[in-house]
Every structure is written in C-alpha cells, then in structure tokens.
Amino acid sequence: MKILISRNFILTLLLVYNSTYSSIIAFSYYTLIFSLIISIFIFLKNGLKIDSLFYKFTILFLFVSIYLFITLPYFDVLLTGYNYLKFLYAYLSIKVIGYNFIKYIVNIAYYGSIISFPFYILQLLNYDLAFNLVGFFQNSFDFLSWRNDQMANNIIFTINSDGALRNSGFMWEPKGFANFVTIAIIFRLFMNNLVLYDKKILVLVLAVISTFSTTGILVLFLILTFYFINKKAIVLLSIFPIFLIISYSLFINSEILYKKILYEISLENEYKMLLDKKDYESDVYSLGRTGSLLVDFNDFLKKPIFGYGFTRENRTQSAYVKLVRVNGFSDLLAVYGLGIFLFFYRYYVFLKLLNTKKYKFLSILLISIICIYFASTLTGHPFWTSLLFLSLVIPHKHNLKAIK
Numbered sequence: 313m314k315i316l317i318s319r320n321f322i323l324t325l326l327l328v329y330n331s332t333y334s335s336i337i338a339f340s341y342y343t344l345i346f347s348l349i350i351s352i353f354i355f356l357k358n359g360l361k362i363d364s365l366f367y368k369f370t371i372l373f374l375f376v377s378i379y380l381f382i383t384l385p386y387f388d389v390l391l392t393g394y395n396y397l398k399f400l401y402a403y404l405s406i407k408v409i410g411y412n413f414i415k416y417i418v419n420i421a422y423y424g425s426i427i428s429f430p431f432y433i434l435q436l437l438n439y440d441l442a443f444n445l446v447g448f449f450q451n452s453f454d455f456l457s458w459r460n461d462q463m464a465n466n467i468i469f470t471i472n473s474d475g476a477l478r479n480s481g482f483m484w485e486p487k488g489f490a491n492f493v494t495i496a497i498i499f500r501l502f503m504n505n506l507v508l509y510d511k512k513i514l515v516l517v518l519a520v521i522s523t524f525s526t527t528g529i530l531v532l533f534l535i536l537t538f539y540f541i542n543k544k545a546i547v548l549l550s551i552f553p554i555f556l557i558i559s560y561s562l563f564i565n566s567e568i569l570y571k572k573i574l575y576e577i578s579l580e581n582e583y584k585m586l587l588d589k590k591d592y593e594s595d596v597y598s599l600g601r602t603g604s605l606l607v608d609f610n611d612f613l614k615k616p617i618f619g620y621g622f623t624r625e626n627r628t629q630s631a632y633v634k635l636v637r638v639n640g641f642s643d644l645l646a647v648y649g650l651g652i653f654l655f656f657y658r659y660y661v662f663l664k665l666l667n668t669k670k671y672k673f674l675s676i677l678l679i680s681i682i683c684i685y686f687a688s689t690l691t692g693h694p695f696w697t698s699l700l701f702l703s704l705v706i707p708h709k710h711n712l713k714a715i716k
Contacts, residue, residue, distance in 0.1 A: 320409045323351065324416035327405045328492070331695035333484040334470045335450065336458035341394070344694070348397060351404040358408065363704055366403050373399070376651075380621040388623040395622050395692060402697035411705045413698075414499045414666075421496030422512045424468070424482050425519035428489075431469040432479040432522055443471050479522035490528025491684045492695070493519050497535060498677055502666045508539055527687035534680045542671040601639045601687060608642030612649065619649030640685040647691055655700065656682065662703040 326347050332338045373396055381387045406413060435442040447464030450456040463484070464471040470480040481489035497516045504510055520528040599607060611620060611627045620626045627646055629635055637643050644652045660678050667674055690696040 319354075320412060321416050321419075323354070323405055323409050324413055325420060326350070327402070327409075327698060328417075328420055328695050329467075330401075331492075331693040332470075332482055333488070333693075334463070334480075334482065335465045335467065336456060339458070344398065344401060347694075348401040348404070351401055351408060354408050355404045360407050363407075365704065366701070369399070370396075376618050377621065379618055380623075384620065384623065384626050386623050386625040387621070388625075391622050398692055398694055399697055402694045403701045405694070406698050406701045406705055409705075413702065413705070414503065418496045418500045418503065418512065421493045421519075422515055425493065425515050427468050428479055428481045428519065429522075431471075435471055435479075436477065439471075439476055443473075446471050475524075478524045479519065481519065481523075486523035487525045487527060487688055490520050490523040490525035490531075491688055491690070493523075494528055494531045494535065494680065494684065495699075497532075498680070499666075501535070501539065502668075505669060506539055506542060506671065508543075525687075527683055531680045531683055534676050534683070538671070538673060538676040541673050541676075596634045596636060598636045598638055604637040604639035605642040605686075607635065608637060608639060608646040612642070612645040615646075615649060617649050619645070619647050619651065622647060638687075638689055640687065640689045640691060641682060642686075643689045643691055644685065658700040658703070662699060662706065665703050665706040 329338055330344055330347055337343055377392050381389070409416070431442065431446065434445070443464045444451075446466050446469055447460060449466060450458060450464070451460055462473045468482055470482060470484060472478075472480050472485045475486045478486035479489065480486045481493070483489040483492060493516050497513060497520075500510065500512055500516065501508070504513075507513075517532065520532055607628050637646075641652075644655060648655070656678065659681050660674075663674055663677055684690070
C-alpha cells in the first residue's frame with residue numbers, strides 16, 4: 313500500500329510539473345509524451361477502463377476538429393493532436409491516482425510554499441545572488457539553457473525578472489503559483505470541513521500574499537466570503553467591511569497592484585488601437601487581460617459555435633506585431649466557442665461532489681476558478697485540464713475525511 317501511495321504521489325508531481333512551464337524540460341513535448349506513456353502503462357496494468365464520458369469527449373473533439381479542418385483556412389493537425397494528448401494524459405492520470413489526488417495537491421502546494429520562502433527571502437535581500445544561485449544549472453549546461461536572462465529555475469523555485477519582488481514558487485511566474493495555491497486552499501477547506509485556522513491553510517495563504525498577484529488576492533477574498541457565509545461567522549462578517557476598507561487603502565497605495573488595474577482599464581475602448589498601432593518597442597506585444605478579452609471576444613463573435621480550435625493563425629492579429637493573449641477565459645471562448653460552458657460545468661460538477669456537507673453559495677468558488685482563468689491562459693495546462701475529470705474518481709457518497 314505504501315508503494316502505491318508513493319507512486320501515485322509521484323504521478324501527481326509529474327502532472328503538476330508538466331504545468332509549471334518554468335524550464336525547458338517542463339515545456340518540452342518529450343516530457344509530456346514520457347509522462348503520458350507512464351500513465352498509459354499504469355492505467356493498463358491496473359486493469360482500468362475508459363469512462364463513457366471520455367469516449368463522448370473524444371468523439372466530440374474529433375467531430376469539431378474535422379469541421380474546423382474543412383472550414384478554416386489553416387488547420388494545424390499536429391498541434392490539435394498534441395492538445396488531445398494533453399487531455400488524454402490528464403484523464404489517465406486522474407483515473408490512476410484516484411481521489412487522493414486532492415490530498416496530494418494540497419501537500420505539493422504546502423511543501424512547495426515552505427520551500428519557496430527561504431529562496432524568496434534571499435531574492436528580496438539580494439536579487440542578483442538569488443538569481444545566479446537558482447539559475448546555476450541552466451547557466452552551466454547548454455541543454456538546460458532557456459530564457460536565462462529573464463528566468464532562473466532549479467525545479468523547486470523560479471525567479472522571474474518581471475516579478476523581482478514577488479514569489480513565483482515552482483511555477484513560471486507569481487500569478488501561476490498563486491493560481492495553483494488557491495485551488496489547494498479550496499481543497500484543504502473541504503477536507504477539513506471549512507476549518508480556517510489550520511497550519512497548512514496559514515502557509516498557503518502566506519504564499520498567495522507573497523506573490524502579490526491581483527487575481528490571487530481576489531480569489532482569497534472570494535474564498536473568505538464563502539467561508540464566512542457558511543460558518544455564519546457574525547463577528548467576522550461584521551468586521552469584514554473594515555477589513556475591505558483597510559485592504560482597499562493598501563491596494564491603492566501599492567504600485568504593483570493598483571497600476572496594473574489602471575493599465576487594464578485604460579485598454580477598455582482601444583480595440584482598434586491594438587490592431588493599428590505601429591510603434592511597438594519589440595516584435596511581440598502582450599495585450600494584457602482587458603486587451604486580450606477585447607480581441608478574443610471579437611474572434612468569438614465570428615465563430616461562436618465551435619471557435620477557432622488551437623490554430624492561432626486564423627485568429628485576429630496585428631499587421632505590425634505579434635499580439636500575445638494572456639486572458640485564459642477569453643482564450644477558451646476563441647478556442648472552443650460555446651464549448652466553454654462544458655468546461656466550467658465540469659468544474660462545477662467536481663465542486664458539488666466535494667461539497668459533502670452541502671455548503672451554500674458554491675457558485676462563489678466556481679467564480680473563483682473563472683477569475684483564475686481570466687488572469688492566465690491555462691488552456692493547455694495538464695493540471696487544470698485534470699480538474700475536468702476529477703468528478704469521475706470522487707464517489708458520490710464519499711466522505712472527504714478518508715483522504716485526510
């Protein structure tokens with residue numbers, strides 16, 4: 313039994329690592345294919361069967377792909393097939409790991425956060441020393457070299473030059489780390505019957521705060537709101553407005569958070585400017601969340617039913633620069649069209665199955681996941697895809713005390 317738990321924990325680590333995008337190995341096609349082969353081998357060895365849900369998904373995926381192949385000017389068969397393999401890998405991993413996946417994710421986030429703190433403190437005290445220390449191996453070996461001037465990574469910690477004062481943990485950037493940790497907080501709360509005063513919860517909350525992620529802080533607020541409502545914490549609810557006022561004061565005085573929001577708002581009515589502007593500083597330009605939403609939603613309106621699929625050459629681009637989308641929610645709209653509702657329906661299904669105590673306002677947690685997607689393009693990340701299939705391994709009458 314101990315060997316089984318150890319193996320499944322390693323499989324969960326591998327699934328998360330394939331979603332970190334923090335090194336050339338994590339980003340490599342070969343890493344995903346290697347991980348998929350391992351999952352297939354264990355799946356077959358354990359005598360597991362494919363669920364009818366995944367058969368239906370495969371048929372739908374194939375039908376939409378054929379339709380897009382016929383109707384679109386460009387269709388990347390290899391890229392589409394590769395993205396299907398990501399779905400297959402996520403599904404097989406969840407089936408093999410089982411419902412203990414929830415416990416493993418909490419532990420990975422918890423211990424990953426603890427490991428990140430010493431590196432993060434060194435990063436704050438001496439950025440250059442920390443960057444060189446963390447990036448030692450990728451600077452020493454050519455086959456590990458990848459964006460060396462922008463990112464340092466040693467598997468367990470990442471320093472992103474765009475977030476010199478922020479904790480990236482083991483993810484590619486602070487926002488990615490905050491996204492992962494907030495999901496772990498949701499899992500932990502359900503495991504503990506909404507016990508907030510918990511050692512692991514405290515560490516995870518500190519980790520989110522250290523990322524200075526706008527989305528991470530917002531999702532924390534939503535999780536706290538869900539907690540206060542269901543615990544009927546009258547005293548806490550009464551001081552919550554004061555807490556909001558203090559937080560707002562800190563927020564408007566924070567250059568990191570406040571200026572980011574102002575910039576996003578400034579793009580609200582500038583869709584035409586994004587496409588016609590000529591004087592960009594480089595040949596690649598990140599649209600930001602609002603700019604991405606504007607461009608992607610315009611694409612969605614052109615192809616609302618099935619979207620554009622994974623071939624980005626069919627989507628709106630500037631004639632002068634490569635526009636990079638960073639809004640995961642609108643990216644899903646453009647890629648899948650109305651199929652986006654199937655995505656978030658599957659998320660809601662697994663949240664309902666976790667909710668054995670029938671807590672109220674579960675939709676707040678679904679909104680939390682939507683907020684995470686709004687901030688990051690997570691379309692092809694195996695970890696986030698695996699959550700779509702999590703309900704298949706959580707028995708309907710399952711009590712989460714069993715996975716503590």
